[in-house]
Amino acid sequence: MLYQAYQFQSDLMSPLRLMAQHLGASLWLDKTERSLVRRISAANEVISRMRLTHARPAYGITSVTVRGEEVPVTQETVLSEPFGTLLHFRKAHTGGEPHPPVLLVAPLSGHFATLLRETARTLLQDHDVYITDWHNARDVPLRKGAFALDDYIDHMIRFLAAIGPGAHVVAVCQPCVAALAATAIMAEDDHPAQPLSLTLMAGPVDCRVNPTAVNTLAIGKPIEWFEKNLISHVPLPHAGFMRRVYPGFVQLTAFMSMNPERHKQAFRHMYEHLVEGEVEQARTIQNFYDEYLAVNDLPAEFYLETVEKVFQTFDLARGVLSYRGRTVNPAAIRRTALFTVEGERDDICSVGQTVAAHDLCPSIRPYLKTHHVQTGVGHYGVFSGKKWNQQIYPRVREVIHASMG
Incomplete structure (x- = not known):
């Protein structure tokens, strides 16, 4: 109702x-x-x-400055699935060395991927950028099936395979858990498209550390309460009529x-x-x-599993997160460089929750691990604004370019 x-x-x-x-x-x-x-x-x-609106706003990225030159940018669909599209911001060729491909992994948490518009625009200066463009679940017909945490990880693996070997991953906020899990699965399978570097920005890798009000809220009720009180069926006239969603x-x-x-x-x-x-x-x-105010409905399965496994039982941090019947093993990651970023004033994902990824990946050599705490910024300041552009982004670029060899 x-x-x-x-x-x-x-x-x-x-x-x-x-x-x-x-x-x-x-x-x-x-x-x-x-x-x-x-x-x-x-x-x-x-x-x-x-x-409130319920359609994805335009990215509005039509050009970017590369080596002092204004270069046109066009959007193209690389791979389209019912719940998400792999979108490519293609730059006109300007000569010189090709830029390294980067998959920007957007949260599926109530907003559209355009929330990372500035992140993508900044990355485009020195990289070939792709983004996970998640669809509004209320527009996905019921016959297309469910979408859970395993499906999110599946999409990441398929998207990286579509980009091909040599890609890098930058995950922002919520998908840091799925990005780390996908990288671990690909490493264990010796997948040719496993990323060369993995940047996790302000993500809830281990919510037991320095819990915020968001974490306290998540553990304050059993998962049955969330399902009973926060999950609804999509009404008519939407294409996803009767799909269960977290609005x-x-x-x-x-x-x-x-x-x-x-x-x-x-x-x-x-x-x-x-x-x-x-x-x-x-x-x-x-x-x-x-x-x-442009809102994106989440598939109920994905929302409930995220609340339970990430925020209540801390499955990845405890080493018990499962994917398609297998236990996710971050220790399998050996060749991927790991960079974590946190905001000093982040009241959604506090300091300590993202850097926990380093302890989960003991097989990554120390010189391939880097961490950065940005002073003076909250959650959104980690991936947008002046300090993202001037202080955080140069570190991200340095990690990506250093791990290309």
């Missing part, structure tokens, strides 16, 4: 938001004074922005409830910027919330 109630409310509010959108756009904005008309227009613009709007509500004042203040600032005619400042906030 939860999803049906949400859908009913969304349908009910849609005409109001549409009216506010048209009214905000059509009203004349006085450029020289704070007129009543401008206030009304700004209020309508804010109202129209306070909505993206539930995840977003949980995230926003962690710091509601910050979001209230952001929308207040958007209104004030519009009233003052500060269009660029308002657009920065609008762009963020266009992305943040």
